[in-house]
Amino acid sequence: MQIKLLVEGGSMKPGPTLSQKLGPIGINLNQVIQKVNEATKSFNGLKVPVELDVNPSTKDFEVKVFSPPVSELLKKELGLEKGSGVQKKMQVANASIEQIISVTKKKFNNLLSKDLKSALKTVVGTCGSLGILIENKFASEIEQEIDEGKYDKEIQEEETETSPEKRKMLDEYFLEIKNKQLKQEKAEAEEKKETSEQSEEKK
Numbered sequence: 001m002q003i004k005l006l007v008e009g010g011s012m013k014p015g016p017t018l019s020q021k022l023g024p025i026g027i028n029l030n031q032v033i034q035k036v037n038e039a040t041k042s043f044n045g046l047k048v049p050v051e052l053d054v055n056p057s058t059k060d061f062e063v064k065v066f067s068p069p070v071s072e073l074l075k076k077e078l079g080l081e082k083g084s085g086v087q088k089k090m091q092v093a094n095a096s097i098e099q100i101i102s103v104t105k106k107k108f109n110n111l112l113s114k115d116l117k118s119a120l121k122t123v124v125g126t127c128g129s130l131g132i133l134i135e136n137k138f139a140s141e142i143e144q145e146i147d148e149g150k151y152d153k154e155i156q157e158e159e160t161e162t163s164p165e166k167r168k169m170l171d172e173y174f175l176e177i178k179n180k181q182l183k184q185e186k187a188e189a190e191e192k193k194e195t196s197e198q199s200e201e202k203k
Helices: 015-027 029-043 072-080 095-109 116-130 139-149 152-156 164-202
Strands: 002-008 047-055 059-065 094-095 133-136
Touching: 002 015, 002 029, 015 152, 029 047, 029 072, 029 139, 059 164, 072 095, 072 116, 094 095, 094 164, 095 116, 095 152, 116 139, 116 152, 133 139
Parallel strands: 094 133
Antiparallel strands: 002 047, 047 059
């Protein structure tokens, strides 16, 4: 019997969902929590898919840990709480290609990709839906550049470290983007306020 759970890496706690799933089988909840936390501690702070392989007659169980979703790994890598809800207007981070390679390597075994290069494109696609820039560019441009072979050297050498100079450059560029976004948000809020005031006056 298999039970699928999505848990907080290394800090799973007892809760109603867990009790509902395991209670009827009569398995010791504390034992499950202890084993799952032990197995997922390397994914601390991330949501991790876990599968319990349970033998209802002996009450024995095995814990299988799967790699967290790409979006979770990206958020952890870039220190983000959440992605952008409006990707075309709001960008939330500016990643280096090395950071994206690092995330791809962690997830590679769970991706149905023939090699690191095609797996990288899958992760880049997720960056697009989260509103993450890569190398100062939108994800769609990076996908094209991967196809053109621009990052073949980094991919072949599996580079995962961003140089301090490059990090500084990416951060400075993103700060400009952030300031532009804030100005735009402010202007839109002012416009909205004016429109609602005008419609109030007409009433």
